Amino acid sequence: MSRYDWLLFLHLIGAFAAMGSVVVFSVLLASGGRVAAPELTFLGRRLWDVGGMLTLIFGIWLALDLDQYDFFDGWILLALALWAIAGAAGIRLGLAFDGEEPPSPGSVNPLYAVMAISVTALLVVMIYKPGV
Amino acid sequence: MNFAIVRPDDWNFPLLLHVLGAMVFTALLAALAVILVVSLRAGSDRRDALLLSFRVFSVGIVPSYLLMRITAEWILSKENADEDAAWITIGFIATDLGLLVLIVVGVLLGISVRRLKKDREPGRLARPAMVLTMLLIATYAVALWAMTTKPA
Numbered sequence: 540m541s542r543y544d545w546l547l548f549l550h551l552i553g554a555f556a557a558m559g560s561v562v563v564f565s566v567l568l569a570s571g572g573r574v575a576a577p578e579l580t581f582l583g584r585r586l587w588d589v590g591g592m593l594t595l596i597f598g599i600w601l602a603l604d605l606d607q608y609d610f611f612d613g614w615i616l617l618a619l620a621l622w623a624i625a626g627a628a629g630i631r632l633g634l635a636f637d638g639e640e641p642p643s644p645g646s647v648n649p650l651y652a653v654m655a656i657s658v659t660a661l662l663v664v665m666i667y668k669p670g671v
Numbered sequence: 672m673n674f675a676i677v678r679p680d681d682w683n684f685p686l687l688l689h690v691l692g693a694m695v696f697t698a699l700l701a702a703l704a705v706i707l708v709v710s711l712r713a714g715s716d717r718r719d720a721l722l723l724s725f726r727v728f729s730v731g732i733v734p735s736y737l738l739m740r741i742t743a744e745w746i747l748s749k750e751n752a753d754e755d756a757a758w759i760t761i762g763f764i765a766t767d768l769g770l771l772v773l774i775v776v777g778v779l780l781g782i783s784v785r786r787l788k789k790d791r792e793p794g795r796l797a798r799p800a801m802v803l804t805m806l807l808i809a810t811y812a813v814a815l816w817a818m819t820t821k822p823a
Contacts, residue, residue: 540820544820547819552815555697555698558698562731570723575709575720575723578709579705582701586701659691662694663687666686
């Protein structure tokens with residue numbers, strides 16, 4: 540396996556974990572946070588931590604490692620902006636579910652929407668690479 | 672230049688759907704495994720956890736599996752890749768043998784929920800369902816490695 544293969548694999552593991560976190564929070568919201576909430580919250584938050592870290596570290600490494608990409612390419616900067624927005628929303632969503640009481644839908648639905656839209660947009664940007 | 676870096680534009684949409692389907696599918700498997708662990712505990716959560724696990728399976732896992740599998744054929748037809756390549760073989764084994772395991776998980780969950788709805792004890796079927804779900808997650812991690820690195 541080449542270095543590129545390893546970097547891409549670890550970057551994708553991160554992407555699967557990040558989207559996985561969105562999906563786990565979807566299950567939590569769909570179930571009203573009544574069933575297995577502490578366990579699903581734990582899973583969602585850890586997936587978000589791992590996904591956020593791996594996508595960022597190995598995404599930047601890939602951008603620096605490959606001659607075809609420049610760190611300041613528009614699609615990479617767009618991805619970094621989306622990552623920051625998703626990261627902030629995801630962390631706050633995880634904290635909201637981690638409280639003693641189940642969070643009110645009014646407080647978590649907007650955070651979930653921002654997180655889900657940002658992560659999906661990130662996936663679209665990664666695949667279409669606009670401007671390349 | 673690596674193959675994965677530059678690809679024809681008309682591959683992007685099926686690839687997007689394939690990756691999205693795979694991401695949702697594996698994440699729901701992880702959520703299912705966690706919910707089944709909760710369902711193994713004695714207590715009031717048990718019934719709700721089993722019902723939720725069946726809902727996650729039928730409403731989420733089955734459709735996302737279909738999305739992943741159908742779009743895999745779509746992207747494969749566009750790529751014109753050698754179908755005997757190791758990474759494609761690994762992908763087929765993971766999804767097609769995985770489907771058989773998935774059916775067994777669905778049957779185990781279905782029997783458990785049916786017993787619950789008849790006010791009977793659900794039995795111990797959630798445990799093998801949980802083990803098989805974890806086996807599926809490990810299988811799809813290998814498939815992700817194969818899809819990414821495309822071993823010869």
